[in-house]
Amino acid sequence: MEKEDNGFNPKIVGFLCNWCSYAGADLAGVSRFIYPPNLRIIRVMCSGSVDPAVLIEGFLRGADGILVCGCHPGDCHYQDGNSHAARRIETLRKLIQLTGLEPERLRMEWVSASEGKRFAEIVTEFVDTVTELGPNPVAGDAPDIDIMEGLYVARSAVDDFRLSLLMNKEHLLETKPNAFNRMNPSEKVHDVVEKAMLDEYARCRILLATKGQPQSVKEISERANLPEREILGHIVLLRDRGLVTMTEIRGISPLYLSQIEEGQEISTLPLWAKVQKESIETSIASLPDVDEATKKWIVRELLLTLRCYNCERRRSNVCHFSVCVRGLLSGVVE
């Protein structure tokens, strides 16, 4: 009964908690509740253990949809992991929306060990939804570079200490007395997290846009797809953190250059997709005897991987991919 629409067969990853949802999925099987086969289930001990960076990575790797299932509120085997997960995923959906990817592709559901039927229904419905949305735009031979870049940026943002700290603590700070032993006013934490998410996403985008070549605010605005007016404020803080420097004033426009190097806080900002795509394509163009399909495959592999195939170095703007391309090719040949 695999869902198929215009030949599209969505790939969906599910993270199921060991204690409720995974058991619920088993129950669906025991009870023979039929659901589409698009879902690849990964067992985790708690839905709260699913790292937002992993979810984004999933989309980058081509998942058309991601489902996270946990115990019902109050039933968590680890007290509160499910609520943490729910809060985090809510924020993550907003973040994903910023990248241009449909947030509906990420879903959190409560499934108890006795809800086999519910599990089957959820999966069926989710597969329908995703099928309707169509393929993940960053999957396939012609990934949407804009969204792909957005996802990379989002992953850097959630990896950065500030957002990761807030996303991890969001639920706790909303529901439990804080360090002062008082409750936070409603919406306060939510507002702080939301603002942090928007800010950190924008800052990572700016870092990406200023990588390698000094850029003016106007250019950053175009490359990072941010309103000009918001950029200066972020630049001020990035300069303070030593992540961006002003190289010169060209005419009336100060130019800024990202200082991200390997091993630094936002080092996971891996690929400056647009820049790299050009660079990779140039490298490949010079290679004889490689067919178009292979070339596309190489580009895609290179865009996705963090580490160089041959030299095992973390990618940086000094790498021109020639080594990687050759490495990959030799693999193909083998």
Add this chain to the structure above:
Amino acid sequence: MPLLGLCQRIAFGGGRIASESAERISDKVIERIPEKVGAVLVIGGGIAGTQCALDLADTDLKVYLVDSSPSIGGAMSQLDKTFPTHDCAMCIMAPKLVATGRHHNVELLTNSEVEKVEGQVGHFSVTVRRKVRCVDESKCTGCGLCTQRCPVEVPDEYNKGLKMRKAIYMKYPQAVPPAHTIDQDACIGCGICQTQCEAGAIDFTEEERAIIIDVGAIVLAPGFTEFDLKLKREYGYGRYPNVISSLELERMLSPTGPYGGIVLRPSNGEVPEKVAFIQCVGSRDVQVGNTYCSSVCCMFAIKEATIAEEHTPGLKTHIFFMDMRAFGKEFDEYYVRAEKEHGLRFTRNVRVASVDENPETHDLTIWFSEKGELRKKVFNLVVLSVGTDSPQSAQDVAETVGIELNKHDFCETDIFSPLETNVPGVFVCGAFSSPKDIPDSVSQASGAASKAMNIVASERGKLIEKKGYPSEIDLKGQDPRIGVFVCHCGINIGGVVDIPGVVEYAKTLPNVVHAEDNLYTCSQDTQEKIKEKIKELDLNRVIVASCTPRTHGPLFQSTLMEAGLNPHLFEMANIRDQCSWVHSSFPEKATEKAKDLVAMAAEKSRLLDPLPKVLIEIEKSALVIGGGLSGMTVAQELADQGIKVFLLEKEKELGGLMKRIHYGLNGEEVQAFLSKVMSDLPKNPLIEIHTETELKDVSGCVGSFDCLIESNGHEQEFRVGAIIVATGGLEYRPTEYLYGEDTRVMTQLEFENMLASSDGMDAKTIVMIQCVGSRVPERPYCSRICCTEAVKNALKAKELKPESNVYIMYRDMRTYGFREEFYNKAAAEGVIFTRYSEDSKPVVSVGEDSSLQVEVLDQILDENIMVRPDILVLSAATIPNPDNVPLSQILKVPLNKDKFFFEAHMKLRPMDFANDGIFLCGLAHLPKFFEENIAQASGAAARAMTILSKDSLEAESIIAVVDEDKCRGCGKCVETCEFNAPELIEKEDGRLVSHIREALCKGCGACSVSCCNKSITMKGFTSDQIMSMVRRGLEVAAKET
């Protein structure tokens, strides 16, 4: 209040004082005699409050300094530069802040508000509410790890919202106290800061508490708030991104500000090419209710425009204003320079009607009417010169303390008592009584300090804990035995530098007998440890390798003294601020450098000598030169505090220039006030008045000046501890406009005399010409008072003869502060104001019908007008006393080019000379109003009291010393010294040699460099000591290469 309740009050922080005073209060209840308390409360820690607190504390009074913000510093701490000298505001202010924070007699109560005031003059009980800080000030090292990790961002008030700060923060890097604060409104209580804080300074359980302090007097210095620019909707602030306030621009210009010192358009981050300044936004504006002038914005705008052009290539500024109010010392010259030399553009006499934005480019169009035509101009950035409002807390303060406010919510004062509120024992200074600039605030601050001292002078020293130290161990014949204490500073140093490695290395250095590491060397238990080690191992030199001697040197020196060592046997290696913090990416190199720094310190340490403490005896009397209003005020203030005063006046009678003034702006009776002062003064047994007397000679230095005076051929000698210069000024005798040739032409003072005389004034048409002798090439300064005097006399003329026509021909009306309202009143009553320009001054002639004729080109109407006045009044300049020149030579103090006395620092030391023990005030400093003279004179008294209140003064220990055997008596050092410390004396063998007067030497070292045969050395920084460090430093460098 029941007695039990009084005694049960528990105080935190000021607990010691509070329990003592509780006892005293119980006495008071029993005896019914209010007892005075030798403490003063200062509310507000801006520049005024800080100066006031320091002056009080320096005369051995206990001071509580309350500030609602987490750090002191106020508005001045946000400034980049100060006019007209372009001094860096923080550079000149930080030492004062640090001194206040470290002063034994000052208790800082930051993050606090005064809640209740009870009692009366001499003894107030004040309830202070201490808001929650959540950071223990004594434990916080200011390292900033908490701030780095805090996830909550909020707009940074210090940077006017151009930048974000964290929920746990320090207001600015140099903040005093140097402790972080948790912003309770922003914090979400995630607790991450606590996990980061190695010092364990963060305490979430801290609760708000109220403490009660007892003081004898209260000084209010709450400052001002900025006018809410959004109320001027037509200028678009808050709606258009490129319309900013002058304080936002100030932060942009600051190198520590958000944009690193260059001006950028908030809309797109680009450099603006054309920047407009709109003056008087929220000032001189009936529409918004602020009818007064904010006094500082004109100069502020010129300064910002000049600096913006300097900092940002291609940027051109344009200032739109009504009158340029450059009335302070050397302000007008600054204004002229800005236009002529820097090429700043000015559009005069316009009020900008509105600002429109092009929504595409965010450029701004300014609409204004000039010479009757509506014009517009396009700019990339518009700066609104924001006006000064009364402080936000004004109403609360008024209610708590019971003082009266004026209709603009500023503190009500009058011209004869500018520092006093209506509540006895409560004084005011700074911008709270009227908008004013820094030097005026500082003058008032010292003045208010003097007023407070008068009340509690008898209690001086009673609440002060004098720190006693054991006598010094005799080190004669001992080899250096050095102890090295290396600080981890949590992970601030230890996270980068290999501290155990440094300790092991230190142990190998010559003469080092002990080395150890500490988590925090500055903590109290480490101080005890250092003392133990000194005793146990007979250490006679101590090196601490940690942060910076600028903030922590005095702490460790005090530890040495407690252990019986001379404080100058201490040396510091700065391995945090100048090593680990700046080389965090190169831990190995940083460790190497730290080792070198310790080795260099050890080299110097071996050569250190104990430096003796030099005490200067203080003669408890003062000489006041000049018997005008200022001189009389100083004499009175000093005598009130038990100081013997010699008051010198050259004329037959006291009173000075004030004798020629009859009434104030509000109709105050000046002569009645003056005659009361003049009759009271001689009754005071401590004041010895010498009229018709001149100062002939002065020798000696601070604490003991030997003075020689002469009166009608009789000479007299006496010794005083301090000298105050109050020589006053004179009215210029014009040579312009037929003055002296035609009796109908008179000066403003002569006209005032006529108005006040019983004969009255019967002129139908009166013309006043402003700036006669002021703002001209030979006398480029503004005389400050003449605009207001003209308005005052014009109003008087109108009052006496309502049908008279009064014309005031002016260049800029400089009726600053609340005087502006009288300018408005004059205009409303029909006084005609005609602006003339410098290049086309009025022309005065006598017509064929022998009538006086005044012709002038009216700049506003752009046409010639001609008036035939019955009386022509010239607003003549106020000129310095010609005696200033010989006096400056006798006292060896400088004059400026206009021949007014030149103070030690134009911003922060308006009553001091660089030479200790000599002070100035009144017209000797620059022309100004009664109320300003009284404030400054009181201020000079307070400054003098910081010396005269003591029996002896501790001189600098780090001073120059002369090797008399080597000295050839060439006198180069005498020429070089700014402070007159060296003098040539004759030895018994007839040789001339240089001698350093220890009391005057500041330890700058200029003389030692100038000395031709190196016979002068600097104690504590001898050539040997410095060279040993150089050698050690280079040795290592050589090893590396």
